[in-house]
């Protein structure tokens with residue numbers, strides 16, 4: 001049984017959280033998902049039988065030390081990668097049985113991606129960057145631009161639509177990237193360390209913007225982060241360690257350590 005830990009440290013079982021969310025089917029569900037990377041004879045078990053559920057309309061953080069499997073798990077949920085074993089369900093679709101082409105087509109319709117280093121195309125304006133995912137649809141250029149402008153308005157950058165990425169600050173570039181993730185109106189938005197390359201003030205802006213996508217638009221957002229401040233913005237945090245999802249007391253302890261870090265507290269050590 002997995003525990004979901006709310007920002008206030010309150011723990012729910014998956015069953016309780018499902019009750020809390022009015023018996024809705026979870027948007028995301030994994031069943032004993034493992035991902036093994038093979039290099040020659042070496043095997044790296046990046047994820048080991050992870051089972052979790054994420055209700056629709058929640059803003060969720062994946063936390064844990066470097067190498068604990070956060071990005072690996074996020075990539076599976078975003079349809080960027082497939083598991084070695086186990087089931088991955090997102091928005092009613094089972095992903096682990098799709099082939100590469102089916103997965104790419106599914107991803108284009110259902111997932112918005114946000115990266116640490118923004119990944120904007122330097123020779124395209126903000127508007128054209130945002131409109132890019134719509135090239136895979138049947139919409140004409142005028143409609144693509146109109147939707148890009150709406151997405152830019154949501155992130156507060158409507159007056160920067162014709163600017164190129166190099167003329168935007170890091171925080172603004174990340175807001176353009178968020179608009180690009182939004183423009184297809186995806187079921188799921190995933191963000192891998194979206195504040196990792198930003199200063200504290202811009203990080204807060206991005207976290208509250210993601211929070212607003214959840215509150216105002218009902219988006220489900222999964223964010224990989226090392227940032228303890230993120231806990232103030234998310235509905236719940238999953239804690240990973242060495243490829244496994246921490247549960248029960250272990251999860252609560254990991255959570256508490258991050259809460260202490262976020263409040264600037266120092267854990268004292270008893271000297272011998």
Ligand SMILES: Nc1ncnc2c1ncn2[C@@H]1O[C@H](COP(=O)(O)OP(=O)(O)OP(=O)(O)O)[C@@H](O)[C@H]1O
Nearest residue numbers: 037044045046064065066067068069070071072073
């Ligand atoms: N393509 C790959 N080939 C081989 N091993 C990989 C590959 N991708 C990840 N790994 C390994 O899988 C484990 C989990 O990696 P992952 O990138 O998911 O960690 P992470 O929690 O996101 O870490 P970080 O916080 O540093 O980004 C690590 O041991 C990593 O070295």
Ligand SMILES: [Mg+2]
Nearest residue numbers: 070071072224
């Ligand atoms: Mg990572």
